[in-house]
Amino acid sequence: MLETDGNNKNDVTAVQMFDNGIELSELKNLMGITEKKQRSQLHIEFNDLSYSVYHNGKEAKKTILRNVTGHLESGKVTVIIGPSGAGKTTLLKIISGERWLNVDGTITINGVERNRGTFRKQMCYVPQQFALLPFLTTRETLYIAARLKLDIKRNEQVARMIVNEIAESLGLSNCLDTLANKLSGGERKRLSIGVEMITSPSVFLLDEPTSGLDSAASNQLINVLHNMARTNCTVVCAIHQPSSQMISQFDNIMVLDRGRCMYCGPKSDILNVYESAGFTCPRFYNIAEFVLEVITEQRDGDLENLYKICCSEYKKSKDDKYLKNKINLSTTSEQNFKKDDVLTSVNSTKQTLSTWQQQKILFLRALICIKRDSTMTMLRFAAHVTVALLLGVVFYNFGDDAKKVNSNIACLFFLLLFLFFANSMPAVQMFPTEAFLQEHLNNWYSLRAYYSVKILTDLPMQILCASSFMFISYYMTGQLMESNRILQTWSICVLITILGQTVGILTGSAFNTEIGIFLIPALSIPLLLFAGFFLKIGEISMYLQPLSTISFFRYAFEGMMQAIYGFNRPNLYCSEIYCYHHSSNAILSMMDMPTVSFYVILMILGCWIFCLHVIVYTVLCWKIYYARK
Known part of the structure; x- marks a missing residue:
């Protein structure tokens, strides 16, 4: 685990698994933080960008961006300002490549049409709301981000230095050992920016980076x-209303109003352009406030004329400035920006880890979260043990009593119901979709690595809970103590537990928490009718019998019945002269069982689990696709 020593907050004991032995100067060169590392210059230009969304199918159309044209210069900090709903966030998402459907217009990088997949390896986008894992400290969040995103050669010193440098530059040194859910809003904002600064991207896009920060932190x-x-680095910030001191620190300004670009260029020229359109800024007045007052029509003037003048001025200045930039770019560091290699000069520190390497790092992170979230873990285990003891008390020694067969069958059915619902309902919140989408879209890891680790790390807890529940209830209810029957009953319990969790993950991934919690019982309870407990399989109408074949409860219940009463079980104990349920074969015959063999039941339940995981994986792929839409 990434636990820290209280006496030395810079000591990360978890990273001692990595080797030492690299010179400090090499670390600095590798990180590119202390020593200025020259990135590939990426000059971004976009022409006539338009984007619309549709409501109620294609009946109502809302235009977000209207023929937006502008550019983002390398080596300068550009601020995008505008009122709420102007299209700032949408423009950033389109430039980053997160949103690309229903987008018209062109985006070029150094004069070459952007390759979306390649460009995303060179940029980072920090949204306004960045989800952080609540049970990781600031130090651990930065460290794991560094492990996932940088080629630090499995060295502890590199990771430690990255954490310290980023924390110091963002003023997070005093909260390195504080859990993310204990940080203030401003500290969370700075941490979310810090995890993306680690790779030193060539293009850095930030949406409302100063929201929640005081003036000093901003x-x-x-x-x-x-x-x-x-x-x-091409740095772009979308800010709602920057202060005078803040606006003075930016190089370029882009103004958006109702999806139109009302200015794009150097900060020093904006007042002259607006003055030529009849809008004069008072002396010592906040430029940002003045511009917002103009475009929101709080000052008298002709906005259409201003729009035309801004477009005309941009066209005049674009040719000379872009030609100069293009000449400079063509002469630096032997960079030939051809169509096939415009974005191939990826930063030397950035790497693409193999799936196995990503899984190891994500597994470390998952273990930390499981350990920290001990309350939920203990509640899960305690609930299984408590209900098992309750079952044992209520159905004490019913298992071998011929007079209590019906009650024992009800006990077996209740056992399956508890394992399914106790594991499906909490699993609705198992996947933090927002955090996953942000990290995946910023190239932290692949979906395959994330999904496999998420499933495998919870598997031991599932097996432990199901096993403790099954063994306690099995012994106390007096079932036949034979090793093969115990193993068969255990296998059914584990499979229905995993199946229940998978159903919960599916509903939680496809829908929100409220809908997911409603859908699980709403969809599962009808399947219970065809499980063979309330209604025997042979008594179901012919046109409804196909529904029983798709009910996993039916196979789980029949597998449990076969494990308890099948396989030539000896006659049950009966205190009376004659008991109809004295024979186990008579019990199975009464329940119209078996219909399939026990091992076929195991395969059917296994296929259900596999198919549901395939559906969940497909849903997550669709979520990624939709997030970019």
Whole structure:
């Protein structure tokens, strides 16, 4: 685990698994933080970007962006300002490649049409609301991000230095050992930016990076972004209403109003352009406030004329400035920006880990969260043990009593119901979809690595809970103590537990928590009617019998019945002269069982689990696709 020593907050004991032995200068060169590392210069230009969304099918159309044209310069910090609903966030998502459907217009990188997949390896996008895992400390969050995103050669010193440098630059040194859910809003915001700064991206897009920060923290953050820009990073911030001091620290300004670009260029020229359109800014007035007052029609003037002048001025300045930038780009560091290799010069520190390497790091992170979330873990285990003891008390020694067969069968059916619902309902919240989408879209890891680790790390707890529940209830209810029957009963219990959790994951991934919690009982209870307990299989109408074949409860219940009463079980104890349920064969015949062999039942339940996981994986793929839409 990534636990820290209280006497030395810079000591990360969990990373002692990695080797030491690299020079400090090599670490600095590798990180590119202390020594200024020159990135590939990426000049972004977009022309006539338009984006619309449809409500109620295609009946109502809402236009978000209207023929937006502009550019983002390498080595400069650009601020995008505008009122709420102007399209700032949408523009950032389109530039980043997260949103690409229903988008018209062109985006070029250094004069070459953008390759979305390749470009995403060179950029990072920090949304306004960045979900952090609540049970990781600041240090652990930064460290694991570094392990996932950088080629640090399995060295502890590199990871430790990255954490300290990022924390110091963002003012997080005093809260390195604080859990994310204990951080203030401003600290969470800075941490979310810090995890994406680790890779030193060539393009850094931030949505409302200063929201929740005080003036001192905001200025410190802007200074950090300026340092990044000096190393040829293209830094873009969308800010709702920056202060005078903050606006003075930006190089370029882009103004959006109702999806239109009302200015794009150097900060020093914006007042002259607006003045030429009849809008004069008072002396010592906040430029951002003045611009927002103009475009929100709080100042008298012709906005359409301003829009035309801004477009005209942009076209005049674009040709000269872009030609100069293009000449400079063509002469630096032998960079030939051809169509096939515009974005191939990825930062030397950034790497693509194999699935196995990603799984190891994500497994470490999952173990930390499981250990910290001890309350939920203990509640799960305690609930299984408590209900097992309750079952044992209520159905004490019913298992071998011929007079109590019906009650024992009810006990077996209740056992399956508890295992299914006790594991399906909590699993609705098992996948933090927002955090996963943010990290995946910023190239932290693959869906395959994340999904496999998420499932496998919870598997031991599932087996432990199901086993403790089954063994306690099996012994106390007086079932036949034969090893093969115990093993068969245990296998059915584990499979129905895993199946229940998978159903919960599916509903939680496809829907929100409220809908998922409703759908699990709403969809599962009808399947219980065809399980063979309330209604025998042979008594079901012919046109409804196919429904019994798709009920996994039927196979789980029949498998449990066969494990308890099948396989030539000796006659049950009966205190009376004659008992109809004295023979186990008579019990199975009464229940119209068996219909399939026990081992076929295991395969059917296994196929159900596999198919549901395939559906969940497909849903997550669709979530990724929809997030980019």
